[in-house]
Amino acid sequence: MSNRTCTVIESDARCPKKAGTRRMCDMHYRRWRLYGDPTVTRIRPMGALRQILLDAIATETDECIILPPKASRPTAKVNGKGMNASRAVWVLAKGDPGSLVVRHTCHRGDEGCINLRHLKTGTQADNLRDMDEAGRRVTGERRGGKCRRPTKLSERKAAEIRSRYQAGGARQIDLAKEYNVSQAVISSVVRGANWVPDGQQRNTAKVRSNTSPETRAAIRERWQQGGISQQALADLFSVGQTTVSRILHSMN
Structure with a gap:
């Protein structure tokens, strides 16, 4: 049985790694799939991208600097x-800002603005407020159209x-x-954690595990009375279904 090696030659030397698909090693085969050439390591040199970022730092313009791709x-x-x-x-x-997020005063972060003059740090709560001010944070029936992951529910369905x-x-x-949603989504609806009707307060209480x-x-x-599921018991007492199951099967 012959021990085939990769057929790709780089720097006048044949790759010594074990050959696989198309008589190439895994690394060269991935390059071939990505770029059409097993010897190409990167389409755009990292130095070119780094220079674009450095230019965005040194810029004196107040206009947005959009880094492609814009999609x-x-x-x-x-x-x-x-x-x-x-x-x-x-x-x-x-x-490195650590746990802080980098926010955009221009509200064009999703489009790819990298102008340092438009950047500032803050908490995730600050970031969400920025999204609300810019009208970019979509929930409920307002999702759709340009939203990448439109919701499967609506206010009418949640009420049902x-x-x-x-x-x-x-x-x-x-x-x-x-x-066509997960049980966790249904649970959040019936508990009032999501899809809360207008005029009602959202239930932000966390499900308790210690009882x-x-x-x-x-x-x-309540379980002995019958007519109720373990999940319904979990919702009624604000605990997890696993907790309910353990309580019912334990004498403690």
């Missing part, structure tokens, strides 16, 4: 770490889900299948 938020690498190009500009100019679940006889898992002896006793008592 998506561009990325770059600094010290071997991938990140959004705007963050890369900030890291090169001012250092709450009504049917509260009336009894409809399990969350069945509702999830019917509306008191009184709560455990109440869960067992």
